[in-house]
Amino acid sequence: MRNSETKNDFKISWQMFKTNYKAFIATEIFAILAFLVINGMILGIIVSIFAISPNLTPSDLIPSASSDFKLTFRVWGFFAFLSYLIMSGFLFCQFGLAYDIFSSGDMFTEFKKAFIYFKTNWWKYILLTFVTGFGFFIPDRRMSEHNPNPIEANYEIFLIVSTILRFVALFFIVIVFNSTLPSVTAQRSLKNGFIESFRIVKKNFKRLFRTWGVYFLLFSVPVLVVTLTLFLLLPTIQGTVVLPILIAILVIVYIYRLFIGFPMMALISTRIYNTADFERFKPLPKAKSKSVETETDDSLKEK
Amino acid sequence: MPRDKDEKNFSSIKEEITITDPAAVPIIFHQKKEEILKLLIKNDMTIIDLKHRTSMNPGTIKRHILDLLEYNLIFISKEQLSEFGVVMKFYRAVAKRVKFKLEWP
Numbered sequence: 001m002r003n004s005e006t007k008n009d010f011k012i013s014w015q016m017f018k019t020n021y022k023a024f025i026a027t028e029i030f031a032i033l034a035f036l037v038i039n040g041m042i043l044g045i046i047v048s049i050f051a052i053s054p055n056l057t058p059s060d061l062i063p064s065a066s067s068d069f070k071l072t073f074r075v076w077g078f079f080a081f082l083s084y085l086i087m088s089g090f091l092f093c094q095f096g097l098a099y100d101i102f103s104s105g106d107m108f109t110e111f112k113k114a115f116i117y118f119k120t121n122w123w124k125y126i127l128l129t130f131v132t133g134f135g136f137f138i139p140d141r142r143m144s145e146h147n148p149n150p151i152e153a154n155y156e157i158f159l160i161v162s163t164i165l166r167f168v169a170l171f172f173i174v175i176v177f178n179s180t181l182p183s184v185t186a187q188r189s190l191k192n193g194f195i196e197s198f199r200i201v202k203k204n205f206k207r208l209f210r211t212w213g214v215y216f217l218l219f220s221v222p223v224l225v226v227t228l229t230l231f232l233l234l235p236t237i238q239g240t241v242v243l244p245i246l247i248a249i250l251v252i253v254y255i256y257r258l259f260i261g262f263p264m265m266a267l268i269s270t271r272i273y274n275t276a277d278f279e280r281f282k283p284l285p286k287a288k289s290k291s292v293e294t295e296t297d298d299s300l301k302e303k
Numbered sequence: 304m305p306r307d308k309d310e311k312n313f314s315s316i317k318e319e320i321t322i323t324d325p326a327a328v329p330i331i332f333h334q335k336k337e338e339i340l341k342l343l344i345k346n347d348m349t350i351i352d353l354k355h356r357t358s359m360n361p362g363t364i365k366r367h368i369l370d371l372l373e374y375n376l377i378f379i380s381k382e383q384l385s386e387f388g389v390v391m392k393f394y395r396a397v398a399k400r401v402k403f404k405l406e407w408p
Contacts (some may be wrong), residue, residue: 012387105382105392107351168333275388285382285390 005275006210013267016101017260019102019108023097024263026111035083042082046075082093085126092125094263095181098270103186103284112132117185124184124193132177167224170218175208176201178265182273192281199278207276209269219261222253315380316344317398325405327374335359336367340376340396347380347393368394376401 017024047223058092100109118125179200184193201208237243276286322328330336335357342348342356353364371377372394380395 008387012389016389102388103390105379105390106361106365107349107389107391108365110362198337253315271388274384274390285384 005207006214008215009211009268010264013264013271016098016267017263020097020101021263023109023111023113024266025259027090027094027097027114028259028262030111030114031087031093034090035087038086039079039083041126042079046079058239069160085129088129089122089126090114090118091262092128092181092266093121094266095125095185095270096121098266099182099185101267102270102274105285109167120188121184124190125181127190128177128180128184128193132181134171159231163224163228167220169218171212171220174212174216175205178269179273179276181266182270185270186273187281189281196278196281200273200276203278204272204276208272211272215261215265215268219257219264223257225252226250226253227289246247316396318402319402320398321402321404322374323404324374327376328403328405330370330374331376331401333367334361336371339364339367340371343371343377343396344399345392347395349391349393353394 093114097109097114099117100113101107155184177197179197180190180193183196184190187193187196197277226246226249232241237246322331338357339353342353344365346352348356350364350368353359353368355360357364359367366394368377372379374384375397377394380393382392383391385391
């Protein structure tokens, strides 16, 4: 019974993704474009500041040529951080699209609805990026040191272990906090979102563990494996044909994760929110009896 | 068999309504809205059901539905959670027949 819940989470979410993929893909493309445009604007401002400042030169923006590596690292760190927030804010609008499909009653969504959800929930979505995905973003302390020796064995082991630990931590972060996103979209309250998320975890931990475990195997583990392979083989494959092949594979798994993995996360999460047994602030419509078959259910099955 | 189903559902809506708002006339006689309204006279349907019965996309159907709701020609007959965890909103025509009573000036 419980295994079938996980199977249904994926099956139904995949059916919904197939019928609404245009809205999800368009939202992601828009998020990437917004990320590039805003980054371009900020880069222009920062280059101007570096050019005007008497103590700094534009070459200080390039880590290998910088006279103040820590400052350069902070500037790029700020960039990466801001980009992450903008990207996540828009990507989390996909939870609004998933809400349209699973909870609005209309069972479909459109790209333009992403802007409506961004307008009403943008600050909540951006705040939730700190909770739901911040593990991705803790920079390694050693990266801030000038010229770390890349062939130092301890350094390599440290990076591999810390990457794997952060990956495992992220898995548990997703289990505990991912339900805040469909809850905030439905309730429009950050506080209620956290309370409902904890209630879901408390009563449905096994289902969450199983469903997000399968999700991580399908969408996150490929990225981790290819990244670690590339990192480990890099000294031996430089100048060979293996390097561009591995880089191409890495790009493909990132695209796969972005364009299929993220929408699936929003849809699965919203389905779990709708079907999980827990005390809700705002009740859903009553579940219909399984014995009563309607045209709508038949058409869902046919898909 | 479908006739029985239709007749059963007929009983839940009014026999007739009279419209006095001239703005509702073009809404009813709009080809696509009329097609949707005729289907909703027979049965409660979701937007996805209507998509399968017509050649329209869900976004277009939704916009026609909103217009029909605005002029009280249809209503949300029920909302329920399917066994798949999807909330389904069903729409229905207000009446089987519509009469117009317009005066000018």
